Amino acid sequence: MPSLGADMEAGTLVEWLVKPGDQVHRGDVVAVVETQKGAIEIEIFESGTVEEILVPLDERVPVGTPLARLRLEGEGAEPAPRPPPSSPEATAALGAAPEGGEPKPFLPLARPGPAAPAEAELRPAAERILASPAARRIASERGLDLAALTGSGPGGAVISPDLDRAPAEEPRVAGPRARPGLDLDAMRSAIAGAMARSKREIPHYYLQHTVDMATALDWLAEANAGRTPERRLLAGALFIKAVALAARRFPALNGFFGTKNFEPSRAVHVGVAIAIRGGGLAAPALHDADRLSLGELMDGMRDLVQRTRAGRMRSSEIADATITVSSLGERGVEALYGVIYPPQVAIVGFGKIVQRPWVIDGAVGPRPVVTATLGADHRVSDGHAGALFLAHIDKLLQEPERL
Amino acid sequence: MPPEPIPQTLETTYREAVREAIRDAMRRDPSVFLMGEDVGRYGGCYAVSKGLIAEFGPERIRDAPLSESGFTGAGIGAAMAGMRPIVELMTVNFSLLALDQILNTAATVRHMSGNQFGAPLVIRMATGAGRQLAAQHSHSLEGWYAHIPGIRVLAPATLEDARGMLWTALQEPDPVLIFENVMLYNMAGQLAAGAGAVDIERAAVRRQGRDLTLITYGGSLWKALDAAQALAADGIEADVIDLRTLRPLDDATIMASVRRTRRAVIVDEGWRSGSISAEIGMRIVEQAFWELDAPVGRVCSAEAPIPYARHLEMAALPQVPAIVRAAKATLGPT
Amino acid sequence: MSTPPIETTILEELGNIAPEADLSSLDRRADLREALDIDSMDFLNLVAALHKRLGIDIPELDYPQMFTLDGALAYLGRRIGRQLEPDPRA
Numbered sequence A: 001m002p003s004l005g006a007d008m009e010a011g012t013l014v015e016w017l018v019k020p021g022d023q024v025h026r027g028d029v030v031a032v033v034e035t036q037k038g039a040i041e042i043e044i045f046e047s048g049t050v051e052e053i054l055v056p057l058d059e060r061v062p063v064g065t066p067l068a069r070l071r072l073e074g075e076g077a078e079p080a081p082r083p084p085p086s087s088p089e090a091t092a093a094l095g096a097a098p099e100g101g102e103p104k105p106f107l108p109l110a111r112p113g114p115a116a117p118a119e120a121e122l123r124p125a126a127e128r129i130l131a132s133p134a135a136r137r138i139a140s141e142r143g144l145d146l147a148a149l150t151g152s153g154p155g156g157a158v159i160s161p162d163l164d165r166a167p168a169e170e171p172r173v174a175g176p177r178a179r180p181g182l183d184l185d186a187m188r189s190a191i192a193g194a195m196a197r198s199k200r201e202i203p204h205y206y207l208q209h210t211v212d213m214a215t216a217l218d219w220l221a222e223a224n225a226g227r228t229p230e231r232r233l234l235a236g237a238l239f240i241k242a243v244a245l246a247a248r249r250f251p252a253l254n255g256f257f258g259t260k261n262f263e264p265s266r267a268v269h270v271g272v273a274i275a276i277r278g279g280g281l282a283a284p285a286l287h288d289a290d291r292l293s294l295g296e297l298m299d300g301m302r303d304l305v306q307r308t309r310a311g312r313m314r315s316s317e318i319a320d321a322t323i324t325v326s327s328l329g330e331r332g333v334e335a336l337y338g339v340i341y342p343p344q345v346a347i348v349g350f351g352k353i354v355q356r357p358w359v360i361d362g363a364v365g366p367r368p369v370v371t372a373t374l375g376a377d378h379r380v381s382d383g384h385a386g387a388l389f390l391a392h393i394d395k396l397l398q399e400p401e402r403l
Numbered sequence B: 001m002p003p004e005p006i007p008q009t010l011e012t013t014y015r016e017a018v019r020e021a022i023r024d025a026m027r028r029d030p031s032v033f034l035m036g037e038d039v040g041r042y043g044g045c046y047a048v049s050k051g052l053i054a055e056f057g058p059e060r061i062r063d064a065p066l067s068e069s070g071f072t073g074a075g076i077g078a079a080m081a082g083m084r085p086i087v088e089l090m091t092v093n094f095s096l097l098a099l100d101q102i103l104n105t106a107a108t109v110r111h112m113s114g115n116q117f118g119a120p121l122v123i124r125m126a127t128g129a130g131r132q133l134a135a136q137h138s139h140s141l142e143g144w145y146a147h148i149p150g151i152r153v154l155a156p157a158t159l160e161d162a163r164g165m166l167w168t169a170l171q172e173p174d175p176v177l178i179f180e181n182v183m184l185y186n187m188a189g190q191l192a193a194g195a196g197a198v199d200i201e202r203a204a205v206r207r208q209g210r211d212l213t214l215i216t217y218g219g220s221l222w223k224a225l226d227a228a229q230a231l232a233a234d235g236i237e238a239d240v241i242d243l244r245t246l247r248p249l250d251d252a253t254i255m256a257s258v259r260r261t262r263r264a265v266i267v268d269e270g271w272r273s274g275s276i277s278a279e280i281g282m283r284i285v286e287q288a289f290w291e292l293d294a295p296v297g298r299v300c301s302a303e304a305p306i307p308y309a310r311h312l313e314m315a316a317l318p319q320v321p322a323i324v325r326a327a328k329a330t331l332g333p334t
Numbered sequence C: 001m002s003t004p005p006i007e008t009t010i011l012e013e014l015g016n017i018a019p020e021a022d023l024s025s026l027d028r029r030a031d032l033r034e035a036l037d038i039d040s041m042d043f044l045n046l047v048a049a050l051h052k053r054l055g056i057d058i059p060e061l062d063y064p065q066m067f068t069l070d071g072a073l074a075y076l077g078r079r080i081g082r083q084l085e086p087d088p089r090a
Helices: A088-094 A117-122 A133-142 A160-169 A184-201 A214-225 A235-249 A294-309 A315-319 A383-397 B014-028 B052-056 B068-080 B092-106 B159-170 B220-233 B251-261 B276-291 B310-316 B320-329 C006-017 C040-054 C060-066 C069-084
Strands: A010-016 A029-035 A038-043 A048-053 A060-062 A068-072 A104-106 A204-212 A255-257 A262-264 A270-272 A323-327 A346-350 A354-360 A363-377 B009-013 B032-036 B061-063 B084-091 B122-127 B152-154 B176-181 B188-192 B204-207 B212-216 B238-242 B245-247 B264-271 B297-301
Touching (some): A133 A160, A204 A383, A214 A363, A294 C040, A363 A383, B014 B084, B014 B159, B052 B061, B068 B092, B084 B092, B092 B122, B152 B159, B204 B220, B204 B251, B212 B220, B212 B251, B238 B251, B251 B264, B251 B276, B264 B276, B264 B320, C040 C069
Parallel strands (some): B084 B122, B212 B238
Antiparallel strands (some): A010 A029, A204 A363, A346 A363, A354 A363, B152 B245
């Protein structure tokens, strides 16, 4: 049972999409788990054959419980080191394969990063993956999980070309399926848990900065005039891209505060705050937002919004966000001060874009402006860095053509 | 009557190219002279200087007694006093008798004199195995010399470099050692009619490929190129780098290639332990570690004195099949 | 001609975007964005869907004319009519 957020302790398995004997590939959705956030599709991070289902339908099990046994592709070639014997739970959960290719139980979401204490204890000390230096660097930059890849290099090591193949191997979920709807009450209590923890544990500091949006909106209007509606851009996409680029430059605002230390992330996965009609909020990750073009970013946002509202978030989207952006769009109020989603360390808020009197070249005139706010974790960064971060976002928004 | 067509290239050999380089330097600069064992009347033990004594006389083509330390020291002294000597040592094995002069005098005189003196001489010597000359005449110790600050170490592998490196080396203010692989002297080929001085700073990419980088120099260059040809038949394209200068190493060219191919195999006729191949491998790890997709590979001579018996001598040296194997080992399990 | 009336098309697409909304009680003159809690992404999706189904261009500048159900009906009716008839300025 993967941890789908810092506050999750247990989950209920409500749907199996695979059965023993099925071939699975990295990225396949294999099961659906009911959590406080709603029904979450569980992606698998290993490729292989399902050997045995260990958790039956409708059973509620704690985080870390093996859900199924998997025989990995090419298993037996490289015996994985055993976790230390002092943590028998870890052995059970991650099941380092003994020589001879015993079936290996899997944790579908054994990703580093966000760590509730319970999950941290279940993680193995260090399972060494055979991967080349280049593969390690690129995987780190792109936020890819080396353990999920099949290596084609010397000794079966993961090498850089294997990473280029990785995204293409990730299959899309085929068509909508009937599934349990969103449980807004459960979602409310999940929000309550996460936000209470945030305000209890994270010493927030807040900064605010007003950004002149005239250049950006002019550019947007011009760009959209030549686009069909499904290819048009929203100001929200500019905000997310600007934050993602700025986050790359200010690593103290991008990453996870684990059980003890802050771990900056090289990859920038922007959690996009999505309101759910009827009350509810989720902030699934838009992966590698700093590397997406504005068009790709719009497609990604659209996809996230539709799936989130339909209760079809993916497990990786729940755990991966390294920084959150909350944008109120064209309605609402001028500024919002966010609460950091643990274990992240920063949240950027954008209010409604409003016309305000503004001094341009010594004269007052009307100008569209937006208030950008930063809520950040004072254990990791200080106001000075935060101020430079917001100022950098301003600078980026003054050159929209370069976003 | 139509004018005689001027030939664009000349058929020549590596030996003749070196001789032409010496002749050219002697003509251009009266302070240049050649000194060594049997370089005059006998014409050089590898016949490089054959005929030069008739053209330049015994003052400038000087036969030296069998005392490497003595005549190398004399050459260093002449260089410090304003001459531009070319000292020929028969093989790198015998250069050890002159090692004190080379290391303790030539390489250090500028440092020890507070920049008052330099020793701008060129010391040429034969290196390498393959001619059944047994263990005392067949070693490749140029990597040792590349260890020494204060000297420059060259390894011409092509006709162009055999012809062109000497003059550039003679312009250097400090000692330059030129290592001529014994297997190259008979190599024949076309050389441009106007061939002259070449740079001695940069390595050369002799073949371009995307999949791995073969790094080598001297006599091994041709084996590496043959290996690259064999690899190409299997769809593997290798960059082949001819180092040309072993000290100082051209890190930029090496790293540019390795960053692109992410794999490197070094081919070095020296012994593996403590070799120039070890130095190159370490520099790759220092400068391009995060670009690598495979461990850096090496093909070196067997860690034994070079044998006399032909089949054993061949087995002790880097050969094409071993280079092909090492290259494929960097590419994956197949 | 079996083309559904424009109103049906609009209501279907609104239903796709806000499936939980009760469209039967929708105030035809209310701001759709307020009444159905539609954000800018939803609105863009609505425009894109109508563009695809009706085959008419809806420039960004015209968005405000579509903020109510009645407004959208009138606007889309005009656009379709204009497309079917020769341009009077031509």
